[in-house]
Amino acid sequence: xxxxxxxxxxxxxxxxxxxxxxxxxxxxxxxxxxxxxxxxxxxxxxxxxxxxxxxxxxxxxxxxxxxxxxxxxxxxxxxxxxxxxxxxxxxxxxxxxxxxxxxxxxxxxxxxxxxxxxxxxxxxxxxxxxxxxxxxxxxxxxxxxxxxxxxxxxxxxxxxxxxxxxxxxxxxxxxxxxxxxxxxxxxxxxxxxxxxxxxxxxxxxxxxxxxxxxxxxxxxxxxxxxxxxxxxxxxxxxxxxxxxxxxxxxxxxxxxxxxxxxxxxxxxxxxxxxxxxxxxxxxxxxxxxxxxxxxxxxxxxxxxxxxxxxxxxxxxxxxxxxxxxxxxxxxxxxxxxxxxxxxxxxxxxxxxxxxxxxxxxxxxxxxxxxxxxxxxxxxxxxxxxxxxxxxxxxxxxxxxxxxxxxxxxxxxxxxxxxxxxxxxxxxxxxxxxxxxxxxxxxxxxxxxxxxxxxxxxxxxxxxxxxxxxxxxxxxxxxxxxxxxxxxxxxxxxxxxxxxxxxxxxxxxxxx
Numbered sequence: 001x002x003x004x005x006x007x008x009x010x011x012x013x014x015x016x017x018x019x020x021x022x023x024x025x026x027x028x029x030x031x032x033x034x035x036x037x038x039x040x041x042x043x044x045x046x047x048x049x050x051x052x053x054x055x056x057x058x059x060x061x062x063x064x065x066x067x068x069x070x071x072x073x074x075x076x077x078x079x080x081x082x083x084x085x086x087x088x089x090x091x092x093x094x095x096x097x098x099x100x101x102x103x104x105x106x107x108x109x110x111x112x113x114x115x116x117x118x119x120x121x122x123x124x125x126x127x128x129x130x131x132x133x134x135x136x137x138x139x140x141x142x143x144x145x146x147x148x149x150x151x152x153x154x155x156x157x158x159x160x161x162x163x164x165x166x167x168x169x170x171x172x173x174x175x176x177x178x179x180x181x182x183x184x185x186x187x188x189x190x191x192x193x194x195x196x197x198x199x200x201x202x203x204x205x206x207x208x209x210x211x212x213x214x215x216x217x218x219x220x221x222x223x224x225x226x227x228x229x230x231x232x233x234x235x236x237x238x239x240x241x242x243x244x245x246x247x248x249x250x251x252x253x254x255x256x257x258x259x260x261x262x263x264x265x266x267x268x269x270x271x272x273x274x275x276x277x278x279x280x281x282x283x284x285x286x287x288x289x290x291x292x293x294x295x296x297x298x299x300x301x302x303x304x305x306x307x308x309x310x311x312x313x314x315x316x317x318x319x320x321x322x323x324x325x326x327x328x329x330x331x332x333x334x335x336x337x338x339x340x341x342x343x344x345x346x347x348x349x350x351x352x353x354x355x356x357x358x359x360x361x362x363x364x365x366x367x368x369x370x371x372x373x374x375x376x377x378x379x380x381x382x383x384x385x386x387x388x389x390x391x392x393x394x395x396x397x398x399x400x401x402x403x404x405x406x407x408x409x410x411x412x413x414x415x416x417x418x419x420x421x422x423x424x425x426x427x428x429x430x431x432x433x434x435x436x437x438x439x440x441x442x443x444x445x446x447x448x449x450x451x452x453x454x455x456x457x458x459x460x461x462x463x464x465x466x467x468x469x470x471x472x473x474x475x476x477x478x479x480x481x482x483x484x485x486x487x488x489x490x491x492x493x494x495x496x497x498x499x500x501x502x503x504x505x506x507x508x509x510x511x
Contacts, residue, residue, distance in 0.1 A: 001025075003090035003097055006133070007083035007106050008124035009075055012338040013252040013293075015123035017104070017131050019069040020080065022087030027063030033084070035068030038076045038290075047078075047109050048085045055113035055160045060092050074336065076290060078108035079118040082137070085109060085160055086167075100167040102134035103155070107142075113160040117141035119258035122251055125149040135175065137163055144265040145255060147176040148248070193234045195410040200400035201227055207391040207502055209413050212238050213420035214481030215435035216474075217324065217346040217386065219309070219505070222393030223363070224356045228349035231393070232305045235347060237410035239270050239303075240418045246301045249341060253293055253300055271302030277311040281319040291331040291338050296323045299344040309348040310378035317383055320346070324386045327438070345437075346387065350379070360395060388437060388474045389502040420484040436481045444473055448480040453493040461500045475499045 002023045008015040031045045052059045066084055068075050083105050089095055106124055107115040121142040126149055128136040135153030138146045143156035154176040157163045165171035195205065204220065208231060211218040220228045242250065250267045254260050260267075275284060275295045286294035296304060306312060323329050327343035352358040353372045358365040367375070384390075424435050427447055433439060439447065450458065462472055478499035479491050488495070 001091045001093060001097075003087050005083040005087045005090065005100065006104050007080055008104055008120075008127045009073070009077070009079070010120040010123050010256050011073070011336075012340055013123060013249075013256050015120060015127035016070075016073075017127060018075065018080065018083075020083040020087050021067040021069060022084070022091045023065045023067075024060050024088070024091040025063050025065075029061045029063070031064045031066075033066045033068065035066075035071040036074040037068060038074055040078050041068070041075050041080055044078065044081045044084055044109075047081055047111060048088065050111040051081070051109040051113045051160055052085055052088060054111060055164075057089060057094060057164075058092070060088065064088065064091075077118065077120075078116075079106040079120065079124075081109040082107035082115060082160070082163065086163065089164060095164065095168055100137075103137050103167075104128040104131070104133050104135075105137040105163070107137070107139040107157070109160060115139045115157050115159060115163070117262075120256045121146050122148065122248075122255040122260075125152055125154065126252075128152050137166075141262055143176045144179075144262060145251075145260055147178050148251070148266055150178060194237055195234050195413055196407045198227055198230055198234065199403065199407065200396040201231065201393060204231055204391050204393045205407075205413075207389050208235055209238065209417060210478060210481055210485065210502070211235075211345065211347075211389050212413075213417045213436075213485050214388075214424070214477065215345055215437035216388035216478060216481065217437070218348070218389045218391065219384075219387045220347075220349045220391055220393045221352055221505075222349075223360045223395055224351060226393045226395050228393050229305075229307055232303075232307070232347045232349060233272070234410065235303055235305075235345075236270050236272050238413045238417050240414070240421045242268060242270060242301060250301045253297055253340065257293055257298070259298075269302075271299050272305065273299040273302070274305040274307065277306075277308050279312070279316060281313075281316045284316050285319045285323060285342070286329050286340055287331050291333065293340045294329065296320070296342040296344055297329060297340040300341045302344060304344045304346050306346065306348045309350040310375055314378065314380075317378075318380065321383060321386060348387070349393075352376075362395065384505055385468055385470045385474075388478055390505040391502060416485055419487070420481065423484050423487070436477045436484070439477055439480070441473065444476055444480075448476050448491055450476065450479075450491050450496065451493065454479070454491060454496040457493060457496050458500070461503075465500075465503065467503065471503060475503050478502055 005020045007018045007020055009018045049059055090097055108118050117139045121138050122145050125136050125146040129149055129152045135155055137155045137157055140156045140158045146154040155173050156176050166173045222228050247266055254267055273295045282288050284294050285296050323342040329340045329342045331338050353367040354375045355366045357363040358372055479495040482495040482498050483491050
């Protein structure tokens with residue numbers, strides 16, 4: 001007897017429909033799974049067999065063949081356990097063959113028949129909606145995550161027996177109620193950190209406001225203890241709230257990696273990822289034998305903070321160049337290719353030299369000029385060219401540390417940032433981009449034209465600092481962002497003058 005059930009598997013962050021075909025015929029009691037199953041899928045034979053028996057159903061002592069279509073795509077993970085078990089029960093005529101045809105189903109089975117949570121449920125639910133299914137049957141632990149998607153019934157099951165009873169009509173399971181509150185209300189800054197806790201550093205704070213307003217990458221250079229890490233950790237507190245589309249896309253990434261918690265079914269705060277400098281290139285951009293998203297994808301729509309930037313391996317830093325430019329990571333393996341979104345703000349921090357005190361007023365640097373050059377040369381020119389804003393973070397004088405006046409809080413800065421982002425979204429409507437940092441040459445000509453004084457100023461800067469064509473374009477983007485913060489429709493001389501200050505490492509004599 002041949003039976004079919006429908007499930008879903010994840011490729012990248014998107015899911016595709018998998019048709020589980022189960023054929024039971026007379027012959028030796030063999031249980032085979034075909035359709036490019038990897039180890040975890042092949043091992044499901046033992047889980048399914050025990051789960052069916054321990055749930056009180058007779059497991060057929062015949063030849064069983066399970067085909068996972070499309071058969072040309074490798075299947076990974078344990079989410080196909082439930083549809084395979086249901087296919088066997090249908091083919092054994094314990095249930096009618098057409099039972100559950102309008103439902104997608106997925107879940108891992110324990111040996112006693114319990115349905116365990118699996119990663120990628122949000123992507124599978126979106127695939128069910130796109131595929132026109134009435135609903136989806138998911139593990140009880142994934143119910144809240146799946147309920148985010150509108151237009152699909154979500155049936156949460158704790159055991160295999162519950163699924164059988166529901167599909168046979170002997171038991172009613174109410175669909176999980178949708179909770180719109182996930183997208184409502186303001187989101188507090190991560191960990192309660194706030195800009196007012198940072199004393200002094202007005203220039204660096206201004207640079208961070210400009211970076212947040214335009215989605216620009218930022219590099220801070222300063223002596224140890226000057227506040228670089230403290231500033232970076234407070235950047236999410238001034239970034240605009242995630243839109244619904246951004247939140248869903250970011251949540252999909254965390255869903256397929258299994259990082260979502262049942263109590264937090266959707267990512268509401270912009271991610272802040274801070275990998276250690278010993279990370280590998282696969283850990284940073286993604287990869288592995290079973291390709292998974294790296295830190296750049298986990299930072300999608302948020303911030304990737306790389307402290308002590310020169311301490312990262314050269315190949316790891318160079319791997320950043322493509323995702324910084326394209327906003328996506330493509331991982332190719334023999335026979336397949338997956339893509340992960342990676343549109344993030346890079347915020348990096350570094351010391352001016354190996355000992356950390358080059359140029360400091362109070363402590364003497366022990367490095368020679370050659371050592372300073374070698375230290376800074378660990379960051380290649382092409383990578384520096386992709387970082388929009390370079391800002392010096394000097395040691396804060398005691399007078400500023402002990403001042404009684406409270407600095408501006410994150411809320412005030414965030415309002416200006418959100419205002420600038422709204423103007424950019426309106427300006428770029430239909431252009432396929434959302435912020436100034438994403439502008440290409442065509443967008444720059446259309447939306448960031450300079451007046452005569454501004455053109456003359458940036459021409460002098462290009463000649464004096466040896467700016468590349470990319471560096472020139474990034475300076476214009478920064479100037480456009482500064483104008484947006486000031487609610488100025490034109491890019492003026494003063495905006496370009498400030499933007500040039502944020503390209504300090506473009507100077508010929510820097511390295």
